[in-house]
Amino acid sequence: MSCHNKSIKLVVVAGPVGTTPREMSRAFIFDEAFMLAKKGLTVHVVRSSLFDHSYEVSYGIHFHNLGGYISLDAFRMVIKNLPKYPAPSLLRKIYLIYWENLYASRVTTIIRRTNATIIHAHFAYPEGFVGLLAKRETKRPLVISVWGRDVQADPDSGYGALTSRRTADLVREALSNADAIIASALNHYWTVIKLIGDHERQKVFYLPPGIDTSRFHPSINGSVVRRVLGIQEDQNIVLFPKHLHRIYGVELLIRAASKVVKEHPNTIFLILGDGPLLSYLKSLTNNLGIERNVRFVGQVPRSLMPFFYAASDIVVDPTIFGQGYAALEAMACGKPVIGFRTGQVKIADKLSGYLVEPYDIEALADNIALLLGDPELRRQMGKNARMYVERNFSLERRINMLINIYDRILGQL
Incomplete structure (x- = not known):
């Protein structure tokens, strides 16, 4: 365990991620957080669970929930942030805008409480945009991992954040203001560069997804x-x-x-x-x-x-x-x-x-x-x-590359 890794304190914006390796919901995010914690990083995951005020430490990861729906801090953030929203995104239902700021206010609270050094959001929208709102409050660097639906569009089914201009602009806003962007597929890498411009290519990284090959192994008896x-x-x-x-x-x-x-x-x-x-x-x-x-x-x-x-x-x-x-x-x-x-x-x-x-x-x-x-x-x-x-697709290699990106960002501050 590196002493240097101990100085990295993450707040991960992860939506409905599970809290154990048994759960299917966003299991790839859990695996990544677990491995980072094993490497000595302090990892706080802020989940999107409403009306859940619980806090737990599971597998070395600190899990926080969104809590209640009424928050004065969230109302203040809405008033402060509304002028910065892309115009088309304001045509959405108002509760979505409030929810984004509610989530961001909770992330902001955890950052300040833990003195976190980096925000890492999984998916450009809504988590990445929530991370951006928290970055503006705390001045912490923001890393966004894109995974698919946030940088894809299927007009027939309405799948993908890029299908609607109202959310596509929020994706672009989050990615443009991130300090680093991680793509786990080459087609996503090129989509991100197209969205933010070739001049920002230096902050976009291709990291192949990582698989725990000790858990998924040919010797298992089915x-x-x-x-x-x-x-x-x-x-x-x-x-x-x-x-x-x-x-x-x-x-x-x-x-x-x-x-x-x-x-x-x-x-x-x-x-x-x-x-x-x-x-x-x-x-x-x-x-x-x-x-x-x-x-x-x-x-x-x-x-x-x-x-x-x-x-x-x-x-x-x-x-x-x-x-x-x-x-x-x-x-x-x-x-x-x-x-x-x-x-x-x-x-x-x-x-x-x-x-x-x-x-x-x-x-x-x-x-x-x-x-x-x-x-x-x-x-x-x-x-x-x-x-x-x-x-x-080594998980160990992906985690080491990810820590190098964190180091690079913190070294630029």
């Missing part, structure tokens, strides 16, 4: 999952480890499944997660006549995810913006992954899995069927996948 779900050893499992929202492409996978089972009728598609599409997807499954091949499992605690990866033969991440942490976790567990060739690509095509063109159900089905029919190819791709993650 037989308990098969036993609990009543899946036989001679039945192949195709795992969908995301959420039941349009952007995650689960409908595309189910339509592909209807083609796959014609050739591989003994295959089980395990669909994890909850979401607004659940009823529709169950109806679709019945209409396609594959209800015996598709199991809707619901939300799985993160602590159990390694066992679900271990039980599977193939993992599919058909997110329309590219692959996320789930794909990397699956590859760390030695599983081949199939996804779309778009956005934040994590799969090494034909090495750790397959990339297909977005929305191409036929290609998705063909590649699933190809892997189902070739156990040796699955085994080799899984082995490649593990090595690929170890080489390129």
